[in-house]
Amino acid sequence: MTDTTQDRLAPDDRLPHRVDTAPWDPEEVEHLSPEQERFTTASQWWMVWWKLRRHRLAVISGVILLLLYASTLVSEVLAPYAVDSRHSRFIHAPPQAVHLFHEGQFVGPFVYGYRYNLDLETLRREYTPDPAKVQPIRFVCRGDPYQFWGLVETNWHLACPAEGGTLFLLGTDRLGRDLLSRMIYGTRISLTIGLIGITVSFVLGITIGGIAGYYGGWVDNLIQRLIEIIRSFPELPLWMALSAALPVTWNPIFVYFGITVILGLLEWTGLARAVRSKLLALREEDFTTAAQLMGAKPSRIIGRHLLPSFMSHLIASATLAIPGMILGETALSFLGLGLRPPITSWGVLLTEAQNINVVALYPWLMLPVVPVIVTVLSFNFLGDGLRDAADPYR
Structure with a gap:
């Protein structure tokens, strides 16, 4: 600004000729309490955990699931009898x-x-x-x-x-086997099949959904049409058809992994769509453009920058998908197309209750449905709590 312009300004509007260089007083700055400082410096995972703790039902469900999964490590010790121990003098004995x-x-x-x-x-x-x-x-x-x-x-x-x-705290079956012991052994199979199945589904969903969301265009259209075709088939008949295709002569362990892979191959579509929708929005962000300009490969951008941005949401989605796989295995085994003896699962145990006359005479044979209900409800409540805690807009 020239001197002529400076002279035309009112005295109060003129630029100051000196800058106030008064010393900075640290006492005038507002200090954060330890709790406030801990909150402002916390990571995303810590904030998710703090919000999850306020969801009482989700925490209780998480404790129940932890106890159930911990029991699978020592099933043989917890069971009063061996899995195939028979007592011919106590066939269909009540609890x-x-x-x-x-x-x-x-x-x-x-x-x-x-x-x-x-x-x-x-x-x-x-x-x-x-x-x-x-x-x-x-x-x-x-x-x-x-x-x-x-x-x-x-x-x-x-x-x-x-x-x-x-x-026999829960009675015996038609061969005189302790039902409680067999339910404890079945917990290991029924719970782990959900974890292994969701792992297969997680890998496929993240990979295919990530490709569709990052590249878009004809790649996205092709993958979306494939997902729509898979989801158009009735779920239970498709499970039954694929399970019936497994050779009867297979080892029970191979049948177990076969059922797990089938459940995982059919459950990845929902997760893939969630990943695709998130990546379509995140690929337009500035940090994605910066990574591209620095020469990062698409796999690195997706794995190191995009997926961690909503990993908490993916974990909540996976938690809600596990009950579906447990119910799928139970339904297939109940219909005789899933796991087969000598493998013991909750679905295999429920095959004893297919005859309504048997259930009317020996109602305790329906007890294996109780852990199925408890597990599914616990996963659903925990998934709801994780989804609310991971939502940044709540």
Whole structure:
């Protein structure tokens, strides 16, 4: 600005000839509390965890799932009997209730033995509790031998029946096998099949959805048409057709992995669409353009810059997809097209309850449906909590 212009300005509007260089007083600056500083410097994962903790139902569901998955590591120890241990004298025996007092005296955890009677008119086995047979429950004891994870031969159990007694807390099946023990063994198969299936689905969904969202154009159109074709097939009949194609002569382990791959191959479409929609928006951001100008390859841009931006959302989506795979395996095994004996899963156990007459006489054979319901609800509640916690707009 020239001197002439400076002279025409009012005295208050003129530029100052000197700058105030008063020293900076640190006491005048507002200090953050430790809690505020911790929040402002927290990572995305920490903020997701803080918001998730306020979702009580999601936290409780997460604890239940952790306990269920932890039990799969020691299924042989938790089960009172071996998975195929048969008791021919106690076929279709009802559940035994646990008692603490006998005739007014404290005995500790025990069950009453059975009093057996055969109805000659209906040929039905009738079992009633016998108060004369007090059978204390033993803890950390030796019982049926087994191979821990198929490697170590041992016979230690968390709980065992009394010597010469029985411990059928959930009753027995048509071969006299303890239902509780078989449900505990089935937990390992039914829960892990969901994790392995979601891993296959996760890899396919992220890869194919990432390619469609990053490149767009004819590549996106081709992948979207493929997804629509797959989703147009009825889900259960397609599962049944692919499962029936597995050779009957296969080893049960191969059948297990075959069912897992089938579930994963059919469940990746929803995840792929979620990844594609996110990448279509993120590829227009400045950090993506900067990475492209620096010469980064598309695989690096997708894997190191785009996917981490919404990984919490992907984890929530995966959590909601696992129950579908567990229900798929249960349905296939119930129909006889999934896992087959000697593999034990919740769906295999439910094949005992296909006859309505059997269920009417022995309703405890329907108990394997309880862990299925608990697991599916827990995954759904946990998935809802994770989705809310991962949403940056909430």
